Each structure stands twice: as structure tokens, then as C-alpha cells.
Amino acid sequence: MIELLAVKKAFNQGRSNEYWALNGIDLRIEAGRVTALRGPSGSGKTTLLTLIGCLARPTSGRVRLKGEDISGLPERFLTEIRRQTFGFIFQQFNLIKGLSALENVILPALPTGRPRRELVARAEALLAQLQLSHRAAARVEWLSGGEQQRVAIARALINDPEVIVADEPTANLDTVLSGEFMVILESLSAAGKTVLLSSHDPLVVESPVVHRVIAMRDGRLVDL
Amino acid sequence: MRIWLEKQLHLIDFTLASLARRKSKNIGLLAVYALLVFALASVGLFANALRSEASFVLASSPEVILQRLVAGRHDLIPPGYLEKIGRIRGVQKQEGRLWGYYYDAVVKANYTFMARPAEEIAPGSIAIGATLARLRGLAPGNVISFRAYGGKLFTFRIASLLSPDAELLSADLVLLAEADFRAFFDYPAGHYTDIALSVANPQEVRNIAGKLSQALPDSRPILREEVLRTYQSMFDWREGIMLTILAGAIFAFIILAWEKAAGLSAEERKEIGILKAIGWETGDVIRMKLWEGLLVSLAAFLIGFIAAYIHVFYCGASLLEPVLKGWSVLYPRFTLIPAVDGMQVASLAFFTIFPYCAAVLVPIWRAAITDPDSVMRA
Amino acid sequence: MLFQPAIIALLLASAVGLLMLLASAPFALRIIARWDIRSGSEAQLALERGTYLLSTVLSFIFTVQLAKLLLFVFTADRLAVMFVGAMCAVGTLNVNEYGFPALLGQILVFFLAAMWLAINHVDAQARDYPLVRIKYWLLLALLPVLAVCFWLEFQYFRGLKANVITSCCGSLFSAEGKGLSGEASAMAAGPAMLLFYPAQLLAVAAAVWQWRRPGRWAAYATALGSAIAFVAAISGILAFVSLYIYEHPHHHCPFCILKSEYAYQGYALYLPLFVAAACGLAVGAIQPFARVVSLQSVIPTVSRRLAALAALGFALFAALASYQVLNSNLILFER
Ligand SMILES: Nc1ncnc2c1ncn2[C@@H]1O[C@H](COP(=O)(O)OP(=O)(O)O)[C@@H](O)[C@H]1O
């Protein structure tokens, strides 16, 4: 599904504070499985996720998505691929304050130009699936942490992506909520989604839901 | 096409919602913007109304008026003068006019008395303007007396009121028969106040004026177009002065708009980052922000323009009066007729919307190129 | 120069457009020199992001150009009273020799910007941005055109002095007038119609051809047909359409129809005409790149859409003009 070949990523390239966050990553990620990136803070997990999720381009190396080389694509097309293929769940949920849960859920679909009626119906179905129907009209800042995360999950699913990318999804959740999150993750995986997440939370990486754990350190993959 | 439209609707929806969410910030800008439109529109509407009044007044006046000068001062046209002109090619009609001013001590106002041929006004009767009729409480059939400058009392019957459409023109007008006029003012027989010539072809007006001053060296031809042009440039000049003063305001506004657009709060910056991360393209964000600018502009324009319209046409441009008083000397009593020219609105929109859009273009782009991965790092 | 707010605004708008483009020139040069789509470097990313600004700026200039064109004619019209012999925009434009060139320059900038935007649009749909360099070369080529137009406009306004004796539509566009516009209207209404309708028909036919079966010949035929139809349309407006609108056998004027006295009928005519001509020309502008690999599927799609717009525009224009002719009380031809 996703292939990385000698991928490197530098920040502030050519300047005195140049920093190589990734130092040559070779990796294959299979479709339909749950893969977790694990490693200490600063090891480059988030950076790797942004490259895979088409949020950024590698400084060198190749990224292939379903066989197609996407590492040299302009942002315009990366965005298109990202919108169709990836759904994101962020550590801080990153919902837009002042908008209702439902409005937040349909945000990623607005640039597609699908009719609003269709979008609302789909968002309502997703919220129902996540037991959030009763909160659909509530502003997101009035929701609890767990509810906010479920809104974020619904938002990640609105464009029906094949891959779900979650960066430290349980960092802001307590044990009970983390457990609930893992249940949702399992159902997503069961529905055929490819899941890719980063975490240093043992509850996540040691969970039976996760098929494969990849360890990272200093911008490289390390053997466990 | 459908998809494109749908998408623009989504963007508008979103931008309206985000405008509503940041009311306090946007209302300040909107108020300043609307105030600017109000000021510009007031000046523009006022100047345009004056302009159309002036051309309206002048439209019914003859193309050329010939006055005789004695020692550089306007004097009566002596008998035989009209004949001396003879036939000039291109002049359709030439006639001596009789008119003068009369001060009415009762209402402390100046009237314009003008003689008309006997076919129009029967001797002993007059036609008066609606304003005058109101002032003196007169109706057709009534009788009114004026004391002539010679001291004698003259009594006239009101034959009719002049059409209220042309109130500006006829407000102070009294039409009376030629014989009555001469008797009332004790006007020497055969003399006229001035000569009116009508010329059909505007291209020939200049030639005719040249021939007139050659034939009658002691005369002064006054061209209608010249008068119009003088008024016009006077209005333009005043408008220009006003707008130059306002240009400072426009400039200040541009800086304000730039600052507002550039000084995104951390909140807004984050929002754009989120949108980009979840699948909005840079172009989408730019378009959304442009819609925002357009909607703000439109709202400010409508508010400012409607306020200016009310101000100029219903409140007599009271705020402009101290600055523009000079204009009103021309027509002491006028009430502006509401007149809006489509193109004038368009150009005003251009004056206000163009600077705003130009000012926010670069800040919008700056905001839109936020790294999509920025939200992954807190 | 006359101290006129509209004049100052027009000059400022042109200056702002020119300055924006001028400020973009170094960026365009940088793109031409350093663009490397394969690179993942931050410098390349910055270049890519800069292209968004330039597209936005060009779209802005294009929109402003359209608004300016209207304001220019409107201002000229309003200034007519200032000049002896001028009765509408024609007279004002004739006050000095820069008037009509300035107007034509504005129209030219409008069409060139439309063509550039079309190229920009197709380029942005191909994943490798194949036309980036060409696009920015063209942008640099646009710069002197914009500069000359600004200069013409400036010269024109600078040379406006009140009380100049000028000639207006009465003399300029009447049969005795000399010069191009004089000749066009010197053409009798009959022959003008014989030029007008076939030209519109030709443009519509070529555009429909391109729409049905996009291809090289059809595309260039559309562009050429649009150019001819545009010229024929303007000549037709001068020679007979305006006569029917004014219901006056000798009033040949392309501007008075924009006035409120004639219910702004001119806008209904000019809007579809300009849109159609811009679309038709854009079809020709993108055709040379049809063989670029990554554009092979993009260009026919865009081109068809533009051709459809052009066909509709010209057809609408011809229909509106015919409607005005048929509904007029003026009779030029006895049955
Ligand atoms: N935009 C940036 N500019 C400079 N350095 C960055 C940037 N983003 C990340 N880094 C650096 O890259 C390294 C890897 O970061 P990250 O991928 O966020 O690690 P993790 O998610 O494993 O904690 C860190 O040392 C961080 O400081």
C-alpha cells in the first residue's frame, strides 16, 4: 500500500539550524492492518506520519502510494490525494471552536463540492455510529474530551478514506477513554481501513488491536 | 459547473460562519469601511445631483444669449439692435427677452419677472411658480397686487401655476404679458434685456458666437455650453478637493485593512492550519478568504451607500453643508432630486472595493500558505 | 491634467496593477531559473507557494481590468461636457491622440490576461506543472504591454485640457469621418450586416466544432473565428446596430448605448461579446500545449468548456443584436 525508500527530511535546510528529522527510512505498510510507530519524543514519528499522509514532502527519497510515486507532487495534488485517501486524528483533536460538531465533521468534504444535504446525511450517520447523535448540534468546545475525539474520528471518516492516520491519539485521554478509543480503532480495522498511528503509550502499542509495531529513534527505524 | 457552484456555496457558508464567530473584530472594520463609503458616496451623490440640476436648469435655456455691454457693464438692448444681427446661417430663432428682478417686501424674497408673448399670457394676468404660490397662499383665479419700483400698485389675476416638475426652475418665476412688464418696470419701449438665439447644431455654436461679436462689437455672447462647462469644472474641482481630503482616509483605511488581514490571531492561524491539514487546498483557503473580503466589502458598501443616500436626499446633505456651502449660492432654494446613476454606483464601488481587495491580497496569501503539517506540532 | 477623482482612481488602479506585476517579476525570474519539480527542498516549496500569489494577482488584475474598462468609458463619457464638440465618450477620447490607443490597450490587456489565465489554469491541472517556465516568460512579456498601456493612459489623461475643440460621434463615426472607425461605419448598413452575421456564424460554428470534436484545427479556427467575430461585431455595432438602438440613421456610436438613456442596452451586448471573445482566444492560447504528455487529457476538457462558452456568447450576442434591430422603429431598408 505505502512504500518508503531512503526517505529523508530536513528542516531549515541550508541554514545554521539545519536539522535532519528523518535519516533514511525504508518502510512498507500493508493495507488493512493497524501499524503503530513507537519511539521517544523527538524521534521523528510525527514527521514520518506527515510524509506518509501527504502533509509534507520528503527532502529526498521516494514515497509510493499504491505504486504511484507521490514524493515529487506539488502541494495542490498532494492535497487532493490526502483528502481522498487519508483521514487524520490529531493529538489535540484540532476541532474548530465555535462550530457545531456536525459542521466540524463535514469540513474536510467542503472542497469536494458535494451537495450539502448529502454531506449532512453522511455526517449524521457517522455521528450515530459513534453514539454522538445527541451532541451533533452542540458547539465543540462544550463537549467532553472523549466526545471531542469521537467528533475528530467522524471528521476523519467523512471522505471515506482508505487510511486513518492518528498521531498520539491517546495522549490527552484517560485510561477508560483510551480503552474506548482502541475499541473504535478495532472496528475501523474490521471495516477494512488501514490504520497508522504513533504513540509511546503502552496501552496502545501493546494492545492486541495493533498488528505491527515499528520502533524509531533519532530519525531512524530501530529493531525492537 | 454544479460542483464548482456547490463548492463556492460551501466556502461562503463557512466564511459567513467564521465572520459571525469573530464579530467584534469584524464589526470594527465594517464600521470604518462603511463610514468611508458613506463619506465618499455623500460627496459623489451630492456632486452628481448638483451636476444634473445644473444641466437640467441649463437644458431649457437658449444656446446663446447676447448681452450688450456699455462701459463693460450689462446694458439694455436698444431698438434696432436685433435687426442689426440680420440672418446668420445656423440660427433657428432669435428673439429679444424681457426679464428683471422684483423684491417682494411681504415675504422678503426676490422674484424673477419675465415677459411672455400675448398668446401665452393674457394682459392683466400672470403665471407663477408653485413655491411662490405656497408662500403667498395663492391659487389660480386669485388676485394679487405688487407695488412697482415707481410706487404705483399693479393688480394681476393668477391665470395658472407653473408645472411643479420644474420647481427648481420656476420657484421664483412670475410670467406676465409684455405690455404689463413694460408698464410695471417702466421699461423703455423697443428695448430688451438681452437676446436669445437658438442654434440647432452644437458644432456651429462657436462660429455663430464669433460672427456675433464681429457684427456687434459692443456685445457679449454667452454660450450655454460654456456656462455648463464652468459649472461642471467648478463641481469637479470641489469634488476633487473633497476627495483629496478623503484620500487620506482611504489610505488610512488601506493600512487598517492590511493590518487586520495580516494580523491574524493565533486562533485564526490555527484554524487555517487545521483546514489545510484536513484537506483544504491553498487555493481553497484563498478563495474562502476572498469571499470573506468580498462579503465584507459588499456589506460595507450597501450600508455606507444607503446611509449616504438618505443623508444627501432626505437630510439635505447636512453634514456636507459647512464644507460645500459655496455651491448652494448658485441655487439658493434647491431641494435635490434623488438621482442615482448606475455607473456612478459602479465607480464608487470601484473606489472602495478595489483598494480594500488590493490591500488584503498579500496577507490572504500569506495566511493561506500555512504549512499543512503545522497543526501536528503544538 | 484635469483634477478628476475618476481619473486619479483609474491611473492609480493601473499603477497598482503594473506595480504588482513588476514586483512579481523577480519572482518569475527566480522560477524560470530555479524551478525543479522533482526537488523536495524548502526552496522549491517556497516557489510553488509563490505561484498561488501570482495566479491570484493576475486574476485580480484581470477583474480590475474589466471594471476599469467600464469606468474608463464612463469617465470619458462624463467628461464630455468639458470639451467643445464632445457629446459622449467618443469626443473625450478624441481630445488627444492617446485616447483611442489607450482604450484599445485596455481591451488588449484584458484579452491577454484572459489568455494567460487559461494557460495558468490548464497548467495547474497537470501534476508536473509542465508550463511553469513558459507561463512565467509570458508573464514577463505581459509586463511591457501593461507598462505601455499605463503610459498611454497617463499621456491621455495628462493631455486632457478643458476647452479643447474635439469631434464627436456625430462627425467621427459618420460616413465623412476618416480613420478606421470612420471607415467601419462608412460601410453601409447592408454590407456591414453581410460581414456581421457570417462572422458570428463562423465563430459559433468553429466553437461548436471544437466543442464536439476538440482538435488542433478546430481550436485554431475557434480562436481565429473569435478574433474576426469580435472585430466584425464592433464594426457591426458601429455600422448598424447602434443606428437601430438610437433609432437615428446617422448616430454611429459604440458608447452611447451604455448610457441610461438607452437603458444600458450596451452592457447586454458587450458582456457576452467580451466573454465569448476571451474564451475563444483562450482556446487558441492553450492549444499549442495540447501535445504535452501530462496535458493530453486536460486541454481537450478545458478547451471544450471554453469553446462552449464562446459559442453561447457569440450566439447570445448575435441574437440580442438582432432583437434590437428587429424591435427598433428605425427603418433602414425599405421592403
Ligand atoms: N518545523 C520544524 N522545524 C524545525 N524542527 C522541527 C520541525 N518539526 C519537527 N522538528 C524537529 O524534528 C524532530 C522530530 O520531531 P517529531 O517528528 O515531531 O518527533 P516525535 O513526533 O517523534 O516527537 C524534533 O527534534 C523536532 O524538534
Ligand SMILES: [Mg+2]
Ligand atoms: Mg509527535
